[in-house]
Amino acid sequence: MKVCMFHLMPYRDLPADFTQRYNSAYIDPGWFDVADADKVGQYYNWTLDEMVYAAKAGMHGLCTNQHHQNVYGFMANPSLMGATLAKLTQGQDVAIIQIGSTLPSTSPPTRVAEEYAMIDCISGGRLVAGFPTGLPTDATISNGVVPIDQRERFREALSLVVKAWSSKETFAWNGKHYQLPMVNLWPRPIQQPHPPIWIPGSGISSTAEYVVERDDCFCSLNYFGIRNAEAVGDRFWELVDKKGRDTNPFRFSFLQLIGVSETDAEHEEYARHAEYFFHNLLSTPSYYQAIPGCIEYDALQLAMQNPARAVNLRSLSYKDLVDRGFVITGSPKRVREQLLDGVKRLRLGHLLALLHFGSMPTELCRKNIDLFCREVLPYIEDLWDDEWEDRWWPERLRQKRKVAAMAGAAAS
Amino acid sequence: MASFEERPVRLWQGGIETEIEIGGSGPPLVYFHGPWGLRHDRAFIASLAATHRVYAPKHPGTGRTDHEAAHKIDNWLDLMVYYDELLDVLGLERVALVGHSFGGLVAAELAATFRARAARLVLIDPVGLWRDDLPVTNWMVLEEGKRLRALFADPAGAAAKRFSVPPDDAAARVAAQVEFVWAQACTGKLVWPIPDKGLKKHLHRVAAPTLIIWGKEDGIINRAYAGEFASRIAGSRVELVDGAAHMPHLEAPETVARLVRGFLEG
Numbered sequence: 310m311k312v313c314m315f316h317l318m319p320y321r322d323l324p325a326d327f328t329q330r331y332n333s334a335y336i337d338p339g340w341f342d343v344a345d346a347d348k349v350g351q352y353y354n355w356t357l358d359e360m361v362y363a364a365k366a367g368m369h370g371l372c373t374n375q376h377h378q379n380v381y382g383f384m385a386n387p388s389l390m391g392a393t394l395a396k397l398t399q400g401q402d403v404a405i406i407q408i409g410s411t412l413p414s415t416s417p418p419t420r421v422a423e424e425y426a427m428i429d430c431i432s433g434g435r436l437v438a439g440f441p442t443g444l445p446t447d448a449t450i451s452n453g454v455v456p457i458d459q460r461e462r463f464r465e466a467l468s469l470v471v472k473a474w475s476s477k478e479t480f481a482w483n484g485k486h487y488q489l490p491m492v493n494l495w496p497r498p499i500q501q502p503h504p505p506i507w508i509p510g511s512g513i514s515s516t517a518e519y520v521v522e523r524d525d526c527f528c529s530l531n532y533f534g535i536r537n538a539e540a541v542g543d544r545f546w547e548l549v550d551k552k553g554r555d556t557n558p559f560r561f562s563f564l565q566l567i568g569v570s571e572t573d574a575e576h577e578e579y580a581r582h583a584e585y586f587f588h589n590l591l592s593t594p595s596y597y598q599a600i601p602g603c604i605e606y607d608a609l610q611l612a613m614q615n616p617a618r619a620v621n622l623r624s625l626s627y628k629d630l631v632d633r634g635f636v637i638t639g640s641p642k643r644v645r646e647q648l649l650d651g652v653k654r655l656r657l658g659h660l661l662a663l664l665h666f667g668s669m670p671t672e673l674c675r676k677n678i679d680l681f682c683r684e685v686l687p688y689i690e691d692l693w694d695d696e697w698e699d700r701w702w703p704e705r706l707r708q709k710r711k712v713a714a715m716a717g718a719a720a721s
Numbered sequence: 722m723a724s725f726e727e728r729p730v731r732l733w734q735g736g737i738e739t740e741i742e743i744g745g746s747g748p749p750l751v752y753f754h755g756p757w758g759l760r761h762d763r764a765f766i767a768s769l770a771a772t773h774r775v776y777a778p779k780h781p782g783t784g785r786t787d788h789e790a791a792h793k794i795d796n797w798l799d800l801m802v803y804y805d806e807l808l809d810v811l812g813l814e815r816v817a818l819v820g821h822s823f824g825g826l827v828a829a830e831l832a833a834t835f836r837a838r839a840a841r842l843v844l845i846d847p848v849g850l851w852r853d854d855l856p857v858t859n860w861m862v863l864e865e866g867k868r869l870r871a872l873f874a875d876p877a878g879a880a881a882k883r884f885s886v887p888p889d890d891a892a893a894r895v896a897a898q899v900e901f902v903w904a905q906a907c908t909g910k911l912v913w914p915i916p917d918k919g920l921k922k923h924l925h926r927v928a929a930p931t932l933i934i935w936g937k938e939d940g941i942i943n944r945a946y947a948g949e950f951a952s953r954i955a956g957s958r959v960e961l962v963d964g965a966a967h968m969p970h971l972e973a974p975e976t977v978a979r980l981v982r983g984f985l986e987g
Contacts, residue, residue, distance in 0.1 A: 450862070455913045457791055457906045485795070596864050602906030602913075606788040606899075613898045 310652065310692040311699060313370035313406055314363035314678070315564055315661040317382030318356045318390075319590050321668045322348060327380075327589050328623055335379040335446045335593045343380065355671045357390065361397045362675055363664065366682035369690070369706075370404035370437065372661055375411050376444065377451035381590040386410075388424035395432035404703055405432050408439025408507055408528060413459045414452030417487050418466035419494060422473045426498045434499035434705045439507040439528070440467055442516065445603040446593070456602030462486045464519070467506075475502035505701040507562060513544040514608045521552045521560070526701035528562035528661065532591060535565050535651030536634030542655035559658030559699040565648070566663045568638035569680035576638040578673065580627035583636045586667035587622045595619070636666075641684030649689055658693060658701075723770035725763075725777075729786075732806050737794075738787040741811065742777040745770025750817040750985065751808070752777045753824030756860060758904035759783070760897065761884055762821065765970040768978045769819075773985065776811055778804075780827070782907035783900070791907035797918055800827065800911060801834045808838060817985050818929075819843040821970060822941070823908045829920060829950075832927045839929035843981050844950060846935055846967050848942050850924075851917035855943045861905050861913070871940030872967045880972040924953040931957035932984040934977055936965035958984075 324330070324343055331338050338344075360371045371394050373387040384390050391407045398405070405428055410421040429436035442463045448454040454462065465484045472480065472492075479493040498504050509528040510516040520527040529541055545561055554560070566586070568579035604612060630636050637647045652660060664681055665674040699707060725744030732739065742759065744766075750773045752766050759779050766775050781803065782791030794800050804827065808816065817840050820828030825847025832839035848857060858871055869876035869885060887894040912918060931954045935947040947959045960980050962969040970977045 449914065453914045455910050456861070457910045461792065594864065596862055599902075601861050601902045602909055604902075606903060609902055610895070610899050613895045613902075 310558070310657065310690060310694070311369040311404075311659045311702060312686055312690060313372050313404070313659060313661050314360055314368045315372040315374075315663045316356050316360055316665055317374065317376075317590075317663070318352060318384045319382050319586075319667065320344060320349070320380040321352060321670070323380060323585070323589050323668075328592070333593050333597060334381045334590050335444075335597050336450060338380050353390075355674075356384075356665075357393055357397065359665055359671060359674050359678065360394055363678045363682070364394075364398045364401055364403040366678050367686055368403065368662075368678075368682060370406045370659075371398070372406040372408050372439075374408055374439075375441070375447070377447045379446075381593075388421075388428060391428045391436075392424075392431060395428050395435065398432070398435075400433075402706055403435065404437050404706055405435050406437040406439060406507070408437070408509060409441060411441050411443030411447060411452075412466035412470065413454050413462035414443055414448045415466075417489060418470055419473050419489065419492060421466075422470040422494055423496070425470075425504065426474065426494065426496045429498035429500055429504055430496050434504075435703050436498065436500065436504045437507055437701070437703065438498075438504040439509065440470075441509045441530075444598075445600045446597045449600050449603065450597075456600050458486065459603055460515070460605060471503050471506075474498055500703060505703065507701060513541055513548060515605055517545060517548055518552075521548050521554055524554065524560075526560050526562055526659070528564070528659070530564050530661075532564070532566065532587075532635065534634040534636070535563060535648070535655060535657075538563060538651070538655055542657075546656060556656070557658070557697045557700065558656045558693045559697060559701050561655065561657055562659035562661055563655060563657050564661040564663060565651075566636040566666050567644060567648075567677070567681060567685075568636065568664075568666075569641055569644050569677055569685060570639060571680070573640045573643055576631075576640075577627075579636070579638045579669070582667035582669040582673070583630050583638070584625075584627050584667070587625060587630060587635065590667060592622055641680060644681070645685045645688045648685065649692075652689060652692065658697070658699060660689070723767060723775075725767065725770070725775075730807070730810055732810065733793060733803060737781055737790045737803070739779055739781065739784045739790065740786070741779075741807075742766075743775065745773055745775050747773040748817070748985070749774045749776060749813055750819055751775075751811075751813065751828075753818070753820035753827045754780070754783075754904075755822030755824050756905045756908045757884075758900045760900055761968075761971060765974050765978065768974060769981060772982055773817075776813065776816075778807055780823075780904070780908050783904040788903065791910050794910075797830060797911060801830060804831055805835055805838070814838070815840045817841040817843070819845070819981060820847060821845040822848055822967065823912065823916075825849070826912070826916070826920060829927065830923060832929050832931075833920075833923035834926075836926060836928045839927070841985055842927060842929045842931040842954075843984060844931065844933050845970055845977065846939055846942060847933075847950065848912065848916045849918070849920035850946055850949045851915060852946070852949065855945055857916055858941045859914070860941050861909050873972055874936065874938040874964050874966045875972070878972065880968065884968070884971060921953070924950070925955075927954045927957075930984075932980065933957055933959045934969060934980055935959065935961050936967055936969035936972065937961050937963055938966040941967040
């Protein structure tokens with residue numbers, strides 16, 4: 310399996326009374342009330358350094374993402390980060406996973422096609438092209454996208470991008486949301502007809518169905534842990550079966566918060582950073598999450614029929630977060646046991662490891678990366694590889710890994 | 722109270738299916754509902770039906786059947802052509818147009834676009850204009866308590882309760898909750914993110930006698946906008962309603978019905 314370093318690039322030093330002052334991580338926090346631009350410059354640099362460090366330590370991929378107007382994570386243009394990482398990891402066997410630019414809020418979406426093609430060229434064909442629809446606040450409030458148009462725009466934009474990457478002819482795009490007279494993209498990605506496409510979603514709904522139909526990789530990006538995702542996994546694989554697709558585990562990715570310590574007793578070193586993440590960064594009220602139109606009619610009806618029990622994240626202590634499986638922390642042995650168990654149960658091909666979360670200082674993040682890559686990664690990375698090929702991984706990296714494995718076998 | 726029938730109609734070259742609620746007898750009027758669906762306005766239009774033949778269309782996508790219709794109406798010109806077609810199908814050559822909130826914007830645009838169709842125009846807390854010093858509240862992104870305070874002068878009163886408390890029956894509750902969200906989604910398509918899409922360039926074309934009704938404590942669009950509408954529509958009249966905010970037809974239904982009736986009969 311592939312294990313990738315995921316980073317949100319959050320604000321790491323929020324004031325202690327943040328939760329009293331703000332009901333939301335999104336939209337409401339005032340920049341001039343809580344933030345410092347010099348500090349933020351430091352965060353961006355730390356984030357890049359931590360990602361590069363993870364690549365050197367042996368992670369298979371580096372994941373960037375796009376969010377706006379919040380304290381939770383603000384790589385406002387992930388291509389800036391991805392391009393930097395592509396350069397800084399030149400010649401290394403690591404994928405640049407842009408997961409990614411939000412198509413509905415980029416106009417025209419060929420802009421994303423160009424940026425991704427640039428990253429693929431700079432990285433020497435190491436790009437994974439991730440396409441999130443974007444959170445409701447990101448798309449509709451920060452970028453003014455009409456809520457009911459968000460998914461329709463997304464699907465049209467993705468068709469346009471894929472065609473723009475590979476078309477041998479200059480073409481006119483006469484779409485509903487986008488019209489372009491002569492599309493002849495420069496540059497084109499090294500990976501033809503297109504780099505592997507990953508599409509994230511929070512649950513199993515029309516997006517997951519669309520992803521399986523297109524035969525792309527589905528990334529379940531929720532923060533409630535592998536242990537709580539059995540139903541998500543079951544529904545995903547039912548969907549795969551229903552659509553007549555194979556059971557290749559690499560068509561499924563999942564995100565997990567992980568903190569590795571030398572011993573189980575030391576896991577408390579992650580306590581305040583996990584609480585900071587769930588209390589400060591992940592707290593967004595429903596009126597920002599459920600903007601009318603962002604949920605399609607059928608999904609809306611299902612949601613109203615089976616209302617999810619709202620969890621007050623701010624009421625959960627670190628112990629609750631651990632007990633409920635939202636975060637996996639502890640000694641390497643405990644972490645790898647929990648991960649292996651969950652990864653096998655969910656049949657996961659890509660684990661997206663959030664090895665930096667919340668207020669975690671860069672030293673602790675580096676230690677986490679070290680311990681994870683040395684003591685956990687080697688025990689899980691061979692999973693599935695003898696049975697399945699990762700069709701959603703840059704081809705040049707697939708070949709390299711085979712060569713490396715053979716060399717390793719020859720040496721032993 | 723007059724009983725209403727539901728007439729199914731196919732428009733847009735057969736591409737859109739909708740229902741029109743029709744009731745009462747007397748001179749015809751068309752009522753355009755606001756962003757929260759027709760459901761909450763039924764008692765009010767029933768009171769108008771005592772003296773008028775009321776036609777209440779549902780905005781594309783907000784009806785019981787064709788939930789995807791909003792995806793087929795892409796801009797204001799589309800919506801104007803759609804409603805022109807609807808009035809043709811209903812055989813209403815020239816008719817009084819009454820609209821609330823988003824529906825007021827629709828009625829005003831129709832009266833400005835198809836001047837001969839509007840016999841009279843009644844706007845109840847319409848949206849569609851914008852002043853930077855008095856920004857219109859984004860009604861699609863509101864915490865429940867704030868929403869009630871913006872919509873109702875008395876957010877704990879009976880009208881606010883009827884509006885916000887869903888039905889007891891489970892199926893009816895789900896239907897009401899879905900309609901509440903989806904009606905905002907469908908109507909929001911044409912006004913997101915700022916409900917200022919060009920009415921200011923058209924409003925001077927309104928030729929019909931016009932009554933502008935405004936809840937004094939409107940927390941969505943300040944009552945100062947009554948003057949903005951009035952200054953652009955020649956000969957129009959403003960009536961402010963006490964004890965009401967954005968939903969005067971729900972919070973002061975008799976007052977509003979009396980004003981509308983008096984104006985239409987005058």
